[in-house]
Amino acid sequence: MLPLSYILNGLTTRYKTTISLVLTISVLVFMVTALQMFSNSIQEVIVSSISPNSMIVTSQNATNEMSSVISDDQLDIAKQYLSANQIAFNENFVIIKYFKHKNITGGGNITIRGQSPTVFEYFTKLKIVEGRLPVLSENEVIVGKKVAERFQNMEVGDVLEFGNQNFVSIVGIFESENNSHESEIWGGIEPVRLAFGRNAVVSTLRFDNKGEHIHNAQLSQILTEQGLKLDLVKEQDFINKQAQILKIFIRIIGVVLCTFISVTALIVSHSIFTGYVVNRCKEIEIYRKIGFTNTAIISTFIIESIILGALGGIAGVILSFILPFFSISVFNISSYSQLVVGFSINAQIVLISILIGMLVGLISGLVPSIKISRNYNNYLTDYV
């Protein structure tokens, strides 16, 4: 094999070809990384941040929190069991309302969540970044960070109109580990459900089963025995199911786009590489005269193509580091509400992207180098 320093030297000397190859591969890697980052972010926002111990009680067959209706009487029975076993729980009243976007025209539905007094003991990861916690019995709310960023009149001190001429004031902005709660407005359960004219009704009840130490089966049994039309499911499953359509859609589009763009990048880099190898016929001939074998020449070209691919991969990944500064408001079809999704990167994505770059480099370099090392004589007659 030829020495590595020679290969590297060659790359810098033929910088034009190097740049065009790296550029082509980096565009592919950028697209692939962006799609991975987007679906990773969706996963993060929707599912990952939910504790696997969290359970949720909804009315029978409800597919989203808003369409679940539990009356206070039904709820009391479930709560009795939970408090008797000293389990932390939290009930919500959930509804959506249309608000206008900041800067751009249009708007979206924001989930409004009326929380019971136990909320801040239950959601311990919630952090107030501006203002203060609300008094839950008053007409006070806090808004998620992403809501404050994207919607009109969502700063601390602003007043919102809830329901029929009910005015609530925003007293704080909160952060919650990047999950979907950051796209919501939280207030006290009583004022919120009063404002929307729904007394004595809640949407869902959440509790922590402490890793199955509390027997879900027992509670389920109680719920059925009492003739309550309620369902008990893992919160992760519940939320996952809600985002299913959105995820499938993004996956279909992502896979289709990635496949075709990969094939395109492969064809392009292959054609550039062919020209690249062909232009070096004289050089190859000299190597042979000196005494390098076919294998040595092929492996040199292969290593060169892998280096080029890796460079393209790294360039693409670096390019995609600008993506986390952007976020998109996505409509979650199943819950009728807007979710703000960004791009989040992790080590696995970086690794996969660079590997894809190397693979593309390898494949596109392999064929022409094998061809030319076998019958370089034909090439020599074709190209003077």
Next chain:
Amino acid sequence: MEKLTLILEYIKYKKLRSISIITAISFVILCFLLLQTISHAWELSLENRRDDRVATWNKATYALTLPREYANEINALPGVQKATFANYFEGEDIGNLYNQNMLLNIFAVDSKTYFDVFPETTLNPDELAIWKQTPNGVMVAKRVAKAFNYRVGDIVTIKGKTFPGTWKLKIVGTYESNFKTYADSLFLFSWDYLNSSLQESDPRKNEISWVMSLVENSNSLEIVQEIDNHFRNKSVLTQSMTEKNMLSMYMSGFIGILDVINIIGVFLMLIIGVLLANSMSLKVRERKFEFGVLKTMGFTKQDICSLVLGEVVLLSILASVLGYFISIFFIDFTLGPMIVKNMGNVFPIFEVPLSSAVIAASTVLILTTSFTLIPAYRASQVNITNLLKAVE
């Protein structure tokens, strides 16, 4: 003519390379058209919305309901020709093994007035008459009937989600809307039937989700105001909008995504440009000697330029045509039916719009030609003496 022969000969001579470039460009066109199809499908549901149909719902949020009497009151207002009302009913057909992925868009509607307010539908008047008389009758859109394999006379078991319980409904007829929108993908059953099965204590008893009314076209915006004013002093306030305005408000929620789709589209087009410019400059480099010979034979600079550009134009036209046909095959016949089947409520139609194909083809042509100008110029500047010096 001679130039065309030369170009064709060259394309044929480097068959593999020409094919691969054409394939690459056509794949990018496919990706571009796929994205365009998505945004077009979204926008399509905006078209064909009427200005003279007014929707009225609860002002607090459309997740809440209105009292049933509101429909009658709106109907009686001056300027309103006909009003109908509906309840959104989330449910699934549990007995259907034919299609378990697609969601059914079920509305509980007032069967007596529904199709009066949606006159753009074609249906069999006999079936309509039967529907009005059958308490548990169902009118289903033809496309939905096809997707779920429903036939007139079938009994379906619907399990409610927002309204717990099961309903046995009988399909009595099918309809087809001339506007290929959401309205053409519905499963309609009688609101009276739903209401009679609710318990007295249910807060949704005698409540409706929204009222739709046909109004006088000339002053629909004033009538919208009038409707809201009429309920100003009632306990439940209303929010009314013409169908068109409501949809554009709703669709604006998607602007973020549509922007992203367009940005990716621009990106893809740039890729095509870079791609062709790259391979053309490679070709020019390879063919320097040939250009020298041509020049010796009397070809001018302009001739050489047009040879290079002509080849690019020909390649991109071929690629555009191929790309369009691949897209038609892939999107209209493979992906489209899959998406319509699973997400028919969001994308009632998923087909490549011809206008986007034309845009794609012309953009490809312009981009590739402009990106090839530099290599073409370089080829025309070939110095004969320098090149042919080597041949002795």
